[in-house]
Amino acid sequence: MNEKDIMKEWKRDSIIIGTPTNILAALTAFIPVIWLCTTYDCWPPVTTVLTAWGMVAASFGAFYFVEPVSYYAALGLSGTYLSFLSGNIGNMRVPCAALALDVTDSTPGTIQAEVVSTMAICGSIITNLIGTTSAVIIGSAVLAVLPEFIVSGLTQYASSAIFGATFGNFAIKYPKVAVFALAIPVALKLFTPLAAAWVIVITVFGTLLIARVFYKKGMLA
Amino acid sequence: MSVIEQVQQVSNAPILWILCGITVVISAVQAVLYMRQCSKITREAGIDPHIPKEAFRVGFISAIGPALGVFIVMVGLMASIGGPMAWLRLSIIGAAATELSAANIGAEACGVALGSEQYTLICLAVSWFAMALNGAGWLLFTGVATPSLETLRNKVSGGDMKWLVVLSGACSLGIFGYLNSGEILKGVGNTIAVLAGAISMVILVKTVCKKFPRLMEYSLGIAMIIGMIFSVGYDQLFR
Numbered sequence: 484m485n486e487k488d489i490m491k492e493w494k495r496d497s498i499i500i501g502t503p504t505n506i507l508a509a510l511t512a513f514i515p516v517i518w519l520c521t522t523y524d525c526w527p528p529v530t531t532v533l534t535a536w537g538m539v540a541a542s543f544g545a546f547y548f549v550e551p552v553s554y555y556a557a558l559g560l561s562g563t564y565l566s567f568l569s570g571n572i573g574n575m576r577v578p579c580a581a582l583a584l585d586v587t588d589s590t591p592g593t594i595q596a597e598v599v600s601t602m603a604i605c606g607s608i609i610t611n612l613i614g615t616t617s618a619v620i621i622g623s624a625v626l627a628v629l630p631e632f633i634v635s636g637l638t639q640y641a642s643s644a645i646f647g648a649t650f651g652n653f654a655i656k657y658p659k660v661a662v663f664a665l666a667i668p669v670a671l672k673l674f675t676p677l678a679a680a681w682v683i684v685i686t687v688f689g690t691l692l693i694a695r696v697f698y699k700k701g702m703l704a
Numbered sequence: 705m706s707v708i709e710q711v712q713q714v715s716n717a718p719i720l721w722i723l724c725g726i727t728v729v730i731s732a733v734q735a736v737l738y739m740r741q742c743s744k745i746t747r748e749a750g751i752d753p754h755i756p757k758e759a760f761r762v763g764f765i766s767a768i769g770p771a772l773g774v775f776i777v778m779v780g781l782m783a784s785i786g787g788p789m790a791w792l793r794l795s796i797i798g799a800a801a802t803e804l805s806a807a808n809i810g811a812e813a814c815g816v817a818l819g820s821e822q823y824t825l826i827c828l829a830v831s832w833f834a835m836a837l838n839g840a841g842w843l844l845f846t847g848v849a850t851p852s853l854e855t856l857r858n859k860v861s862g863g864d865m866k867w868l869v870v871l872s873g874a875c876s877l878g879i880f881g882y883l884n885s886g887e888i889l890k891g892v893g894n895t896i897a898v899l900a901g902a903i904s905m906v907i908l909v910k911t912v913c914k915k916f917p918r919l920m921e922y923s924l925g926i927a928m929i930i931g932m933i934f935s936v937g938y939d940q941l942f943r
Contacts, residue, residue, distance in 0.1 A: 489749045496741050498851050504734040505847035508796060509840040511727045515789065516832035518723050523714065525825040527814070527833070535813035535834040539806050540841070547841035555853045556875035561738050563853065567846040569731050570797040573883050574770045578924055581876060582766055583759040585909075586920045591872040592865050594749050598742045599759040605735045605742075606763025612732055614771035615778055615795045619787055622779035632940065634776055636932040640897040641773040643887040644931025647901030648924055650880040655906055657873050664874075664881030672885055682885075687878035691860075694874035695867075703870055 489594050494560055501564025508568055545680030553687045556591075557581065561601045569608045574642045578649040579607040585652070659697060664690045707821055711828050715786025724792035731796055762921050769928040774800075784819065785831070793835060797842045803835055810834035893935045893943075901931030 520526045550572070551563060557577050558566050566576040583589075583603030589596040626634065654661035668686045671677055677685070697703045705713075739760075746756050777800040781790040785807050793803040808818050810831030816822035818831070861868040887894040905927040913920045 486749070489745060492748075493741075493745050494851075494854065496745075497738075500734065500737045500741060501850060502847050504730055504737070505843045508727050508730045508734075509843035509847065511730060512792065512796070512836045512839055512843075513833075514726060515720055515723045515792065516829055516836055518719070519714065519825070519832060520829050523825050525829050527826045527830045531813050531830055532833045535810045535830050536837045538809045538813060539834050539838040542805060542809070543802065543838055544841060547845045550842070551846050551849070551853060552856070553875065553879055555857055556872045557879065560850060560854050561741070563846055563850050565734065565738060567797055567842050568734055569795070570799065571770065571774065573879065574773070575767050577876065577879070578770075579763040579766045582920075582924050583762040586762050587755050587758055589755075590865075590869060592861075592868040594745065595751050595755065598745055598749075598751060598756050601738050602742050602756045602759035603763030603766075605739050606760040606765075607767035608731065608735045608763075610764050610767035610771045611774060612728065612795060614775045615728075615791055618775045618778040618782075619791050622775065622782065626776065626779045629776075632936050635939070636936040637773045637776050640894065640932045640935040641770060641928060643884075643890075643894040643897035643935070644901035644928045645770055645924065646880055646883045646887055647898035647931060648905035648927035650877065650884050650898075651902030651905035651927070652909060652923075653873055653877045653880065654902070655909055657870070657877060660874055661877050661881070664877035665884060666881075667878075668882045668885035669888065672889055683879070683882050686882045686885075687875055690878035690881065691871065691874050694870055694877075698867060698870050 486594060490597075493594060493597055497561040497564065501561060505564055505568050545678070549680045549683050553683055558604075559597055559600055561597065562604050565601070565604045565608065569604075569611065571607075571611060574645050575607050575611065576604050578645055579603045581649060581652065657694065657703060659702065660690060660694045663693045707824055708819065711819075711823060711825060712786070714825060715789060715828065717788075720786070720788035721791075724788040727792055728795045758921075765921055766924040769925045789832065789835070793839070796839060798835070798839050802838070806835040806838045807831040893939055896938050897931040897935040900934035901927050904930040 551567060554566065554572055554577065555563055558580065562580060566572045580600035580603045583599050584591065584596055587599050589599045664686065667689050668682050671682045671685060694703065742756050746753055774794055778790050778794050781794065781800050781803065784804065794800065810833065811818040811823055811827055814827040814830055816827055861871055884898050887898050905923060908923045908927060913923055
């Protein structure tokens, strides 16, 4: 088989695995609340649930579309299914996938890159599941003996440092583009009242546009 | 039994672990299915079988740092929404902040405060519906629309493989520029974490990892720890 056929097969299989599992998980996540309402006969009024739904959709609805579109280039086909089922995308999935591409010297767009980023994301999902599950079992006990500064370090600063490190790693490759990627959202947040979803869209597509201009002018080797 | 005690007891009912576990297991099964698919394609494409194993290890190791953060946040979330729900919500899409706001919105829709004496089982149900409906937004959109995103990427790249590489890098820079801007605007401590994380990563990749390529696997974890040390140090010394 040549690379093109393999890529086709890869895409087909990725969709066959991803589509049903993500949709199924959306449904099974309702099992606990249905159990709650039937067991204790505490069905809330439909209007109240709709009100709550409207409120969460107003807060997060735009992200349902903006995040998958914006992260797609970094995650790929199978990576998108995996990451949006397992969550922790910015602080775990993308950094792990990007680092694995670097370590194995894989070029984005090739079948090897697809396999590498998928395997890295799977590895990080296993770690995350171990983390949440052990938090259930030993969480409170561990938290009781950890010094305060470690707890605050992990809860307040771990994400910031990971975001910074991942940005730094991409910035090595495209330093000129990186300047704009950081300046655009900072300026938008400081000087405009735009909602977060718009800031993401403008930042990602603005950065993409600038990269395109540099690329066309041959300024990105 | 007071309302608060009843809500606490119900949200920690033993059977809930099994009911919540169904969705957690689906996430694990999906990962296993993709790993099987990877090993099949690795054989067919003649990729060095060492490479996917290496990639898995990089993901597994690099996730330890952020997973420790999730671990601690989860202990806090268990106290407010119950153990089984915290386990479910943090094992799938939705960060702790997202889930807490969805749970709060549920309480608000009932006109009461989360965890108060007026927060009855009916309100608990509204909170749980709000969390499940919110998560379903991402899951259904990606479940249905991901193949179209692939088409979109191919259109934007126009078959130019060199541009596709730059495009992936530019999108990632945009996303992390956005994420970092949020951290920087939070205050000095977070800004220090971002800067120390970024600078130590650049130094690691450009110098240390060139000499010791094996260290590349741990670069993200090391940069995270350095970033945290600087911020915590700042907090201890100046606040």
